[in-house]
Amino acid sequence: MSRSKTPPPLSAKDPSSFAYPTMKDRIPVILSKVVDHLTRQKSIIVQEYGGEVAREELKAMIGAISELRHCVMTNKPAKPLRDSRCDAVLWNAELARQINLKREQEEASGRDAGDELGLRWFDDAWLWMECYLYRRIQEASLMCSLLKSFDVFGQQKQDAFKSAYKSISQLTTYLQEVIDKFKGHVPESEIGKHFIEFLQVSLWGNKCDLSISAGQVMTHDHNPMTQLVALKHRLLVDDTNTAYGILWEAAGVKGQNVRVDIVLDNAGFELVTDLCLAEFLITSRLASHVVFHAKSMPWFVSDVTLGDWDWTLNNMCRMNHVATSELCQRWQGYLKAKTWEVEAHDFWSMPNTYNEMSSASPDLFNRLSQSDFVIFKGDLNYRKLVSDRQWDPMTQFERALRGFHPAPLCSLRTLKCDCVVGLESGQAQAAENEDPNWMIGGDWAVISVCERRDSSPSLNTL
Numbered sequence: 001m002s003r004s005k006t007p008p009p010l011s012a013k014d015p016s017s018f019a020y021p022t023m024k025d026r027i028p029v030i031l032s033k034v035v036d037h038l039t040r041q042k043s044i045i046v047q048e049y050g051g052e053v054a055r056e057e058l059k060a061m062i063g064a065i066s067e068l069r070h071c072v073m074t075n076k077p078a079k080p081l082r083d084s085r086c087d088a089v090l091w092n093a094e095l096a097r098q099i100n101l102k103r104e105q106e107e108a109s110g111r112d113a114g115d116e117l118g119l120r121w122f123d124d125a126w127l128w129m130e131c132y133l134y135r136r137i138q139e140a141s142l143m144c145s146l147l148k149s150f151d152v153f154g155q156q157k158q159d160a161f162k163s164a165y166k167s168i169s170q171l172t173t174y175l176q177e178v179i180d181k182f183k184g185h186v187p188e189s190e191i192g193k194h195f196i197e198f199l200q201v202s203l204w205g206n207k208c209d210l211s212i213s214a215g216q217v218m219t220h221d222h223n224p225m226t227q228l229v230a231l232k233h234r235l236l237v238d239d240t241n242t243a244y245g246i247l248w249e250a251a252g253v254k255g256q257n258v259r260v261d262i263v264l265d266n267a268g269f270e271l272v273t274d275l276c277l278a279e280f281l282i283t284s285r286l287a288s289h290v291v292f293h294a295k296s297m298p299w300f301v302s303d304v305t306l307g308d309w310d311w312t313l314n315n316m317c318r319m320n321h322v323a324t325s326e327l328c329q330r331w332q333g334y335l336k337a338k339t340w341e342v343e344a345h346d347f348w349s350m351p352n353t354y355n356e357m358s359s360a361s362p363d364l365f366n367r368l369s370q371s372d373f374v375i376f377k378g379d380l381n382y383r384k385l386v387s388d389r390q391w392d393p394m395t396q397f398e399r400a401l402r403g404f405h406p407a408p409l410c411s412l413r414t415l416k417c418d419c420v421v422g423l424e425s426g427q428a429q430a431a432e433n434e435d436p437n438w439m440i441g442g443d444w445a446v447i448s449v450c451e452r453r454d455s456s457p458s459l460n461t462l
């Protein structure tokens with residue numbers, strides 16, 4: 001079988017790519033906002049974390065983040081991490097590996113690599129550099145003793161949640177009605193109808209990330225259920241039926257033993273939509289067990305950490321809204337009974353693409369292999385699934401996965417960067433004609449499913 005070569009990674013070295021304005025404008029703004037926030041909250045933070053030591057640490061953090069901003073803007077090479085968190089060794093080994101690969105490539109094309117070769121913001125793979133940026137932000141906290149676990153994006157995530165109260169209440173009210181309906185007999189067509197709704201609500205929940213808006217919280221107070229119809233024609237790939245078929249068959253074959261994994265993306269409204277999807281899967285008996293995967297550190301501004309998970313559930317339980325607080329009590333019960341589990345693996349905040357998971361993180365790969373269906377939320381997960389490459393949009397999703405098949409899987413992703421696969425002829429052009437920002441604005445989306453399950457390397461890994 002002949003196969004075309006894997007295209008190169010997205011990179012900010014191409015001024016017409018979305019990576020370029022991200023490095024040039026969005027990232028400096030994100031870093032300035034962190035510095036501003038720390039400066040403005042100084043007295044509160046110092047009081048909370050304890051006196052003069054905290055004040056000195058905060059000063060050092062502000063200095064480190066300002067310096068990082070300067071390094072990005074002047075295209076300085078990536079330096080090894082200096083903190084002692086257990087993943088620092090892996091990161092530094094990965095940095096050395098990437099530099100070696102770059103050296104080999106330079107030499108193979110007859111250029112002198114020189115001694116100063118390094119990975120640079122505007123020259124190398126965008127995904128790698130962007131992940132490294134968020135790990136360097138974490139380094140600034142990790143170099144402290146009192147502020148070690150301070151989340152520099154915590155306030156923004158909490159504000160985003162609060163701004164979505166109305167949408168959250170509308171969504172939980174609707175979910176409660178559906179749960180009540182399921183207390184009686186529900187025909188299969190109704191199960192399918194609600195599955196589509198909750199899958200799509202969770203998909204469009206991904207419009208709300210804070211890194212795309214450089215931390216700007218967008219208030220949304222429209223009813224999420226009524227939005228779905230208007231958004232329908234912006235769904236470029238819709239594998240919902242395949243997703244439903246996989247779960248329906250698993251539920252039929254395995255009865256009470258179907259496990260679904262949800263690889264989370266953003267805190268705030270998106271997380272609530274994911275919790276509602278998981279509740280629907282349990283209520284409808286399409287799944288009996290849901291494993292959520294969060295980040296082990298603050299990541300890409302709005303990604304869910306275990307701290308955000310706890311904060312969100314605590315706040316939902318306390319909300320002055322009956323459906324929300326009752327659902328939340330029910331979810332705390334699921335967590336106690338291990339019907340739901342939440343965990344955070346460091347691999348999710350490494351720069352590796354997912355075709356590398358089986359070798360770079362075999363324990364996580366094996367964990368996912370035990371699932372019946374893995375749902376990956378959001379743009380960054382999509383970029384890692386398809387190796388963040390300059391694919392022809394008509395490339396098949398399975399080909400772009402490059403051998404990553406731990407279990408049947410699904411990506412629910414609104415488009416926020418110039419990388420997409422699985423389209424049919426003419427679709428990209430039609431979207432472009434209607435909306436020149438179709439690839440980056442979060443207003444278009446894909447539900448892409450790959451049914452395959454195996455762990456043996458295929459031709460696609462090449």
Ligand SMILES: O=P(O)(O)OC[C@@]1(O)O[C@H](CO)[C@@H](O)[C@@H]1O
Pocket residue numbers: 022130206209210211212265266300377378379380381383415416417
């Ligand atoms: O993964 P998410 O939350 O959907 O999006 C994260 C994100 O805003 O960050 C990247 C650029 O900084 C974009 O590719 C992507 O859209």
Ligand SMILES: [Mn+2]
Pocket residue numbers: 209265266300302303378380
């Ligand atoms: Mn995110």
